[in-house]
Structure formats: structure tokens, C-alpha cells
Amino acid sequence: MKKTVYIIACLLMVFFTAVAKAQVKNPETFVLADYRTVQTIDPATSYDVAGSMRIWNLYETLIFFDGSSTEKYVALLAAEVPSVKNGGISADGRTYTFKIRKGVKFHEGGELTAEDVVYSFKRNMIVDQDGGPMWMLLEALTGSGATRDKDGKIIDGIFDIIDKSVEAQGDKVILHLPKPYPPLMSILCYTASSVLDKEWAISKGCWDGYIKNAAKYNNPAPGHEPLQKIENGTGPFKMKLWEPAKQFVFERFDDYWGPKPKIKTGIVKYVKEWSTRKLMLQNGDADRVVVDTPYVPEVRAMKGLTLYEVPQLGYTAAMFCRSINPAGNPNIGSGKLDGNGIPPDFFTDINVRKAFLHVFDRETYKKDVFNDLVIMPTSPNVKGLPYHKEVPFYEFDLEKAAEYMKKAWSGKVWEKGFKMIITHNTGNEMREAAAHMLAENIMSLNPKFQIDVRNVEWKDYVVKIRDFQYPLFLSGWGADYADPHNFVYPFMHSNGYYGRFMALKNDEIDKLCDAGIETADPAKRKTIYAKLQDIWYEDAIGVPLYQQIVVRAYRDYVHGFVPNAMFTDDNEILKRIYKK
Amino acid sequence: MLAFITRRFLLLIFVLFGVSVLLFGILMTFSPERRAATYVTSPQQAKDIPKIIKQFGLDDPFYIQYFRWMKEVLKGNMGWSLVASRPVGEAFWNYFPVTLEMNLFAAPIVIIFGIWLGTLSGIHRDTWIDHTTRILAIVGWSLPTFLFALVLLMIFYGYFQLFSPGVLSDQLTMFIIENPESFTRFTGMYTIDGLLNGRFDITLNALAHLVLPVSTYVIVVVALNMRVMRSGMIEELSKDYVMTAQAKGADKKTIYIKHARRNALLPVVTVAGQLVALSMEGSIAVEVVYSRHGIGWWLAESAVQLDMPVLMCICLFMGVVFVITNLTLDILYAYIDPRIRLN
Numbered sequence: 060m061k062k063t064v065y066i067i068a069c070l071l072m073v074f075f076t077a078v079a080k081a082q083v084k085n086p087e088t089f090v091l092a093d094y095r096t097v098q099t100i101d102p103a104t105s106y107d108v109a110g111s112m113r114i115w116n117l118y119e120t121l122i123f124f125d126g127s128s129t130e131k132y133v134a135l136l137a138a139e140v141p142s143v144k145n146g147g148i149s150a151d152g153r154t155y156t157f158k159i160r161k162g163v164k165f166h167e168g169g170e171l172t173a174e175d176v177v178y179s180f181k182r183n184m185i186v187d188q189d190g191g192p193m194w195m196l197l198e199a200l201t202g203s204g205a206t207r208d209k210d211g212k213i214i215d216g217i218f219d220i221i222d223k224s225v226e227a228q229g230d231k232v233i234l235h236l237p238k239p240y241p242p243l244m245s246i247l248c249y250t251a252s253s254v255l256d257k258e259w260a261i262s263k264g265c266w267d268g269y270i271k272n273a274a275k276y277n278n279p280a281p282g283h284e285p286l287q288k289i290e291n292g293t294g295p296f297k298m299k300l301w302e303p304a305k306q307f308v309f310e311r312f313d314d315y316w317g318p319k320p321k322i323k324t325g326i327v328k329y330v331k332e333w334s335t336r337k338l339m340l341q342n343g344d345a346d347r348v349v350v351d352t353p354y355v356p357e358v359r360a361m362k363g364l365t366l367y368e369v370p371q372l373g374y375t376a377a378m379f380c381r382s383i384n385p386a387g388n389p390n391i392g393s394g395k396l397d398g399n400g401i402p403p404d405f406f407t408d409i410n411v412r413k414a415f416l417h418v419f420d421r422e423t424y425k426k427d428v429f430n431d432l433v434i435m436p437t438s439p440n441v442k443g444l445p446y447h448k449e450v451p452f453y454e455f456d457l458e459k460a461a462e463y464m465k466k467a468w469s470g471k472v473w474e475k476g477f478k479m480i481i482t483h484n485t486g487n488e489m490r491e492a493a494a495h496m497l498a499e500n501i502m503s504l505n506p507k508f509q510i511d512v513r514n515v516e517w518k519d520y521v522v523k524i525r526d527f528q529y530p531l532f533l534s535g536w537g538a539d540y541a542d543p544h545n546f547v548y549p550f551m552h553s554n555g556y557y558g559r560f561m562a563l564k565n566d567e568i569d570k571l572c573d574a575g576i577e578t579a580d581p582a583k584r585k586t587i588y589a590k591l592q593d594i595w596y597e598d599a600i601g602v603p604l605y606q607q608i609v610v611r612a613y614r615d616y617v618h619g620f621v622p623n624a625m626f627t628d629d630n631e632i633l634k635r636i637y638k639k
Numbered sequence: 640m641l642a643f644i645t646r647r648f649l650l651l652i653f654v655l656f657g658v659s660v661l662l663f664g665i666l667m668t669f670s671p672e673r674r675a676a677t678y679v680t681s682p683q684q685a686k687d688i689p690k691i692i693k694q695f696g697l698d699d700p701f702y703i704q705y706f707r708w709m710k711e712v713l714k715g716n717m718g719w720s721l722v723a724s725r726p727v728g729e730a731f732w733n734y735f736p737v738t739l740e741m742n743l744f745a746a747p748i749v750i751i752f753g754i755w756l757g758t759l760s761g762i763h764r765d766t767w768i769d770h771t772t773r774i775l776a777i778v779g780w781s782l783p784t785f786l787f788a789l790v791l792l793m794i795f796y797g798y799f800q801l802f803s804p805g806v807l808s809d810q811l812t813m814f815i816i817e818n819p820e821s822f823t824r825f826t827g828m829y830t831i832d833g834l835l836n837g838r839f840d841i842t843l844n845a846l847a848h849l850v851l852p853v854s855t856y857v858i859v860v861v862a863l864n865m866r867v868m869r870s871g872m873i874e875e876l877s878k879d880y881v882m883t884a885q886a887k888g889a890d891k892k893t894i895y896i897k898h899a900r901r902n903a904l905l906p907v908v909t910v911a912g913q914l915v916a917l918s919m920e921g922s923i924a925v926e927v928v929y930s931r932h933g934i935g936w937w938l939a940e941s942a943v944q945l946d947m948p949v950l951m952c953i954c955l956f957m958g959v960v961f962v963i964t965n966l967t968l969d970i971l972y973a974y975i976d977p978r979i980r981l982n
Contacts, residue, residue, distance in 0.1 A: 106680075521682070525672065525688065
């Protein structure tokens with residue numbers, strides 16, 4: 060009997076512990092539940108959205124985006140934002156001068172100097188890990204997007220160029236560019252431009268400050284970079300704890316130079332399952348959760364939330380490969396235009412491409428797949444980017460599509476029919492819907508047209524795109540920085556990431572892309588990017604699918620969020636957040 | 640006995656070698672590009688795939704890659720886990736206690752409850768008790784764990800606001816972070832560490848976080864044990880020695896418990912042993928839904944992302960677990976049934 064009473068008492072205690080817990084809400088703590096993991100918090104190697112969120116709160120850059128703007132900046136570690144007008148940017152656009160803010164302290168007590176900034180820029184560029192973010196700064200400051208060639212060998216003299224690209228003069232930092240690079244200001248807001256404490260970094264095993272030794276610190280294997288799990292930034296928050304793939308805990312930095320953040324503790328929890336995240340938000344155990352598009356109606360139905368709709372600087376398209384790899388490729392059937400496959404150069408005929416563009420029903424897609432919560436783009440230079448313009452698009456018209464198909468390959472396509480496979484990456488329901496829409500509408504034109512839709516795990520998908528295996532692939536791109544070059548080049552240039560795997564070769568496009576990045580004159584750039592956007596339409600390069608709008612779901616007592624198209628829903632600038 | 644145990648441990652070396660070669664061979668069937676893509680999370684990074692192949696020698700012959708890996712393992716370096724963002728060894732000791740803690744509570748319940756229910760069902764064959772337990776067992780076994788876990792979570796956490804996911808409340812987690820000197824992580828299991836540190840509130844809180852995961856696991860898994868026990872009991876109760884005992888006037892309790900149940904336990908011990916061994920790789924559904932990051936979650940994520948060092952590590956670990964489990968079972972057989980000798 061005694062045992063039974065004891066057991067019941069214990070069970071009741073467990074029960075009431077749980078009840079008591081459910082009622083406690085801490086007003087000075089902000090909890091975000093996310094499902095993406097952080098690989099590293101080293102600014103030189105972190106290149107994912109979850110890592111960026113951590114770094115933006117721990118470290119600081121010279122300048123940062125001004126509120127919601129992606130083109131205006133505020134000074135952080137710089138005393139003021141340089142411009143041609145105030146002499147901070149030279150008239151030829153090749154020299155940038157930053158006066159460094161005084162009285163800024165690092166988390167471990169060191170004081171910020173111009174030398175720290177110079178060291179940080181050089182060190183980050185020297186690290187240049189494979190798959191890392193440093194190509195941006197390298198391209199701007201050295202003219203070369205990497206420190207190694209295609210075979211992985213260090214490019215002769217690259218470290219000397221890095222050494223000369225940044226210098227300190229008193230309390231000023233001067234950046235020397237080989238040629239004008241208009242997106243530089245936006246790149247300087249990115250985490251890869253974060254500032255470290257020189258002495259501290261060297262003491263932790265980072266580059267020793269001598270350029271002759273730079274090669275030793277180049278391209279460390281993942282996890283072997285000294286700053287992978289430690290930090291000492293000037294940001295408003297310090298890292299209190301990082302349990303990878305479990306939680307990341309921020310603690311307010313009381314010696315922060317700027318206004319004191321209202322939140323004392325920030326916790327980012329890794330919660331993979333949506334239902335669990337949703338219940339945490341509902342019960343107030345999370346102040347915000349990451350919501351994927353299919354779950355937006357669920358959060359709309361919940362009470363006690365504030366929702367923000369934030370358009371993203373991202374672009375997804377269905378792209379035609381004009382030189383498909385025929386070797387053992389099941390995606391093109393027989394590899395011939397015999398009714399059982401398609402030839403490797405099937406999409407070189409613009410009539411085929413235009414037919415595919417005309418079968419994409421933008422309105423239905425927008426309504427059925429996104430509940431109207433999406434921007435339907437017309438070219439890679441999406442809304443929110445400089446020099447964006449609405450170019451014409453191919454209306455949904457099955458008759459026109461049939462006309463183009465009848466013309467394609469001198470009528471052979473219509474006569475013999477074809478068979479191919481459209482692939483999309485597993486788990487992306489938006490792309491899956493687009494693939495099915497394209498396939499079904501094309502098949503409705505002629506019973507001899509046969510298209511299968513298959514899904515492939517994302518990493519396999521990437522590998523096969525690179526092997527030119529897919530005749531039509533659906534993929535996207537998120538902004539590294541807010542400039543058309545970051546979108547137009549990858550999608551249209553013959554050496555751009557997607558341009559290359561679409562086997563797109565158009566000298567005019569290549570010249571325009573190169574000219575667009577080499578001039579700082581806004582009028583000239585406007586003309587160039589307008590032309591490129593027109594070419595995207597005229598040459599029917601791909602099917603623009605969507606520019607996503609993410610929904611952020613906060614508890615209604617959380618305030619301070621400022622939307623910015625550059626930041627994905629994984630990001631949170633904690634210093635702005637408060638609970639009331 | 641000692642010779643027997645030594646022999647089995649020597650066998651372990653060959654088992655581990657075989658497992659590692661087999662698994663390494665399977666993983667090598669993925670192209671170097673696919674393995675390099677493990678390091679890629681965005682299209683922007685994909686341009687560096689050829690360089691990653693060169694850097695890690697992913698296009699080297701199988702045996703070179705295998706021996707390179709083996710050399711590192713012998714030095715104690717199991718590699719780097721991209722999923723866990725830390726060395727595999729360190730990550731293992733971080734995730735394993737979470738899985739072990741749940742098993743420490745779930746396994747005894749599964750075994751004891753399964754034996755009890757099976758015995759009851761076997762003794763009362765074809766009565767309402769038997770039918771009820773069998774139906775419950777079938778329902779439990781047939782329920783998709785993921786769905787069942789979600790239903791429990793929605794009822795208890797979503798509706799009643801009880802038993803939140805995770806392993807410990809935020810307040811207590813923050814207390815531990817802020818007072819590292821006053822709370823030592825001896826085992827990595829909060830229920831036990833709470834007791835060892837004299838912090839019963841932490842133990843109780845950790846127990847509250849275990850209620851739903853353990854319940855889910857027990858309800859889903861207990862059916863198998865119960866069914867085996869029931870079959871064993873029915874078989875034993877139909878044997879001649881039971882009739883003899885009854886003829887000699889032995890009471891029912893002695894017949895059921897002392898004779899029949901003891902003999903029916905042998906197959907149950909085998910099944911329970913395998914269940915416990917299997918549970919060491921965690922329950923993916925339970926860990927994902929209840930946000931407990933243990934071995935099951937880690938293994939599932941690593942399999943999806945082709946995190947090779949993790950897959951190798953967990954497979955080797957499971958090899959060790961199964962060899963030790965089988966050894967323990969053999970010893971237990973001898974204890975339960977003295978006719979069995981460990982030759």
C-alpha cells in the first residue's frame with residue numbers, strides 16, 4: 060500500500076511539474092523554433108541561412124541594411140556610410156574609405172581598431188573554403204572569385220593581391236578595388252565581411268598575420284577552421300551555448316556600443332517536425348516558429364499571433380537544357396526524335412521552349428499552389444532588386460503552344476511525338492506542382508507527347524544537373540547580395556551556375572553581364588539590365604515560376620521585427636525584438 | 640565461461656571488420672560527385688563539387704579510401720559529422736545519452752509489461768481477457784509510431800499543455816548553463832544527473848519530458864513481447880509436465896508462475912534482447928516528434944544527407960551492441976534453463 064501511495068505521489072509530482080512549466084513565460088527570453096542546422100559560426104566559412112542568423116547577432120559588419128531597404132545602408136562599425144558625396148567612395152568607384160567607429164568593444168574585452176578590420180577582411184579571404192562565401196569579397200577586391208584554380212592549386216600571387224587590397228590608415232580602412240564593383244556595399248553587409256578581434260583570432264589559431272604564411276590557412280576542411288564553434292564579435296549578443304542540432308543560446312552583451320537590446324536571452328531551438336513547432340507556438344513555448352508555405356493556412360487559423368508577409372529576394376525557374384548528356388540517360392528515352400525520346404539538343408529549337416512557356420498557367424499556379432501569397436516573376440531580376448522591370452511573359456494559351464509545337468523541328472515533333480522526364484527535387488511541393496502542370500498541359504496538346512514527372516533527392520538532383528542529365532530542371536537561387544548581377548549572371552551567363560548547365564551560349568548576354576558588373580554608372584547599368592531582362596523573354600530561356608513570400612508567425616506580444624527581403628525566415632535580428 | 644566470453648569478444652573484431660567493409664563498399668557505390676554533394680547546401684556552393692572531390696580524394700580507389708578511413712579510426716578519429724557539426728565521437732556521446740535515457744525507462748516497462756500481459760493472456764486463453772489484450776496488442780503494433788506520437792502530443796501538450804517536447808524545460812536548461820559549477824553532467828541523462836547533483840526538480844522535470852516518448856514507445860513495442868509470451872505460455876500449458884503437476888495437486892500459481900512461465904521465458908528473452916539492442920539505435924519517430932535529439936534522429940538525418948562517418952560509426956556501434964546482446968542472451972539462457980551449458 061505504501062509503495063502504491065509513493066508511486067502515485069511521484070506521478071503527481073511529475074504531472075504538476077509539467078503543469079507548472081507550461082504556465083511560466085519569460086518576458087526577457089525570445090525563443091525561435093527552426094529546423095535548419097548550423098554548420099559553423101566562422102564568418103569566413105558560414106554560407107547558409109541558419110549560420111548567417113547566428114553570425115549577424117554575434118558579429119558586426121562595417122555597414123548594414125537600413126531597415127527594410129536593400130539599397131540603403133546604416134553605419135555599424137563604420138562611423139558613417141561612405142558615398143561619393145562624402146568622399147568615402149572615389150569618383151572612379153575603385154576606392155572605398157571607412158572611418159572606424161570609436162569605443163566599440165569585443166565580447167572578450169578588446170577594443171575595435173582599424174587593424175582589426177583589415178585583418179578580418181584579409182583573413183576571411185585567405186581562408187576561402189570550398190563551398191564557402193568568400194568568392195564575393197574576393198571577386199570585388201581581387202577580381203578573382205577564388206584563391207585556387209580549378210585543380211585546387213593556389214593561384215600565383217593571389218595572397219599578395221589580397222594583402223594590397225585592404226589597408227589601414229590611422230582610424231580609417233581603405234579598400235582598393237581592381238575595377239568598380241557596384242554590389243560591394245551590399246556584400247559588406249554579408250556575414251563574410253564580419254569583423255574579428257585580430258589578437259584574439261591569432262591566439263585561437265587563425266591566420267598569423269603574415270602573408271607569406273597565408274597558404275597554410277587556406278581552404279580548411281569543414282570543422283577544422285579555428286572559429287567553427289567559438290566567437291568574439293562586437294555584436295549585441297554573445298554565444299552562451301551551442302549544442303549543434305539541438306539549440307543555440309544567445310546572451311545579451313552588456314558592453315554593446317549601441318542601444319541595449321531588450322531581450323536578455325535568445326534561444327534558437329532545432330525542432331524538425333512542423334506539428335511540434337506549431338504546438339510550441341500555440342502554447343507560447345516558442346515566440347516564433349519557421350513556417351513553410353504549405354502550413355501558412357494553419358497559422359492563419361491560430362489565435363494570438365501576428366503574421367508578417369515578407370517577399371524574398373529569390374527566384375525559381377524551370378530551365379531548359381540545350382545540350383543534354385545522352386550517355387545512359389533515362390530522362391530522354393531513346394535520345395532520338397522517334398516518338399520514344401528526345402534528342403540531346405531538343406530544346407535548342409525556340410519553338411519547343413515557347414510551347415512549354417505557353418502551357419504554364421501562372422494564374423492557376425499562383426492561386427492553387429500559393430493561395431495568392433507569391434510574386435510571379437518575369438525574369439531573374441526579381442522585384443526588389445535594382446533595375447527590376449516587368450517584362451512581358453508568355454500567356455497561358457494551349458492553342459499557341461500547339462502552334463509552336465507544330466513548327467518545332469520542322470513539324471517532326473508534332474508528327475512523331477516525344478517522350479521525356481521532368482524532374483524536381485524531393486519535398487518541394489511548389490516545384491512538384493509546376494512540373495506536373497507543365498507535363499499535363501504539354502501532354503494535352505497531342506496524345507503522342509509523353510512526359511513523366513519524377514522527384515529526386517536534392518543532392519542527387521544537384522549532381523545530375525551538373526552532369527547535364529535533365530532536359531528540364533526546376534531550381535532556384537537566393538540572394539547573396541542585393542544586386543541584379545547576383546541573379547542575372549548565374550541564370551544567363553554561359554559561365555553562370557545555371558547558364559552553364561542549360562548549355563546557354565549567347566555572346567550578347569555574356570557581354571552584357573560582364574559590362575553590367577564593370578560599370579558603376581547607374582544609368583548604364585539600368586540600360587544593360589533592362590536589355591538582359593528583355594532577352595530572357597525573347598529567347599525563352601526558362602519558365603519563371605515564383606518569387607516566394609514567406610510568412611513569419613510571431614506571438615502577438617512580440618514586437619520589433621523589421622521585414623527585409625534579403626533575410627530568409629531563419630533570420631532574426633534579436634536586438635530589435637522585445638516582448639510587451 | 641571466461642573462455643567463452645573471450646572467444647565472443649575476439650569474434651567482435653571480425654564482425655566489426657566485416658561490417659565496416661560491407662558498409663564502406665555500399666557507400667562507395669555512390670559517385671564521388673554525390674558524396675561531395677554532402678558538403679553542399681545551396682546551388683551557390685555546388686560549383687565547388689569538383690574541388691571537394693580533389694580535396695578529400697573521393698575519386699581514389701576503394702581500398703585507398705578504406706584504409707585512409709581505417710587509419711583515422713585507429714587514431715580515434717571517427718571523422719566529422721556534417722549533420723551534427725562536430726566530430727563524430729563527440730556527437731555520439733552527446734546524442735547517445737538521450738536515447739539511452741529513454742531506453743532505461745522504456746525497456747523494463749516493455750519487458751515486464753509484455754511478460755505480464757502475455758502470461759495473463761496465455762492463462763486465460765480465449766476468454767475476454769485474452770481477446771482484449773490481443774486486440775490492444777494488434778492495435779498498438781499496427782499503429783504508425785509517427786502518427787501515434789503526434790496524437791499523444793496534440794492531446795497532452797496541445798490541448799492540456801502538459802509534457803512539453805524536448806528533454807528539459809528552458810528555465811532549468813538556462814539554470815544549468817548559467818551555473819555550470821553547481822550541476823555536473825555525469826551521465827548526460829538529466830533524470831540521473833539530477834539525482835546525483837541533488838536536484839530533484841531537474842529529475843522530475845526530465846521525467847515529465849519522458850512521459851510521452853516512453854508511453855509511445857512502450858505501447859507500440861510491447862505487443863511483440865506480449866505475443867511471444869502468450870504463445871510460449873499456451874505451448875507450455877499444453878505439455879505433459881503441467882498435466883502431471885495438476886494431477887499431483889499442485890496449485891495453479893505454482894504451475895503457471897514457477898513451471899510454465901519460466902519455461903516460456905526463453906523465446907521472450909531472445910525477443911526482448913533483440914528489442915533492447917535495436918532500441919539503442921533510437922526510435923526515429925519518437926525522437927523527431929518529441930524533439931529529443933538522440934541516435935535515432937541523428938541516424939535518420941545522416942542517412943538522408945549521406946553523412947558517411949556517422950553511418951559508419953552507428954553501424955559499428957550496432958555491431959558491438961548486437962554481439963554483446965547475443966553474449967548476454969547466451970549467458971541468460973544458461974541461467975534460465977540449466978540444461979543449456981555454454982560449451
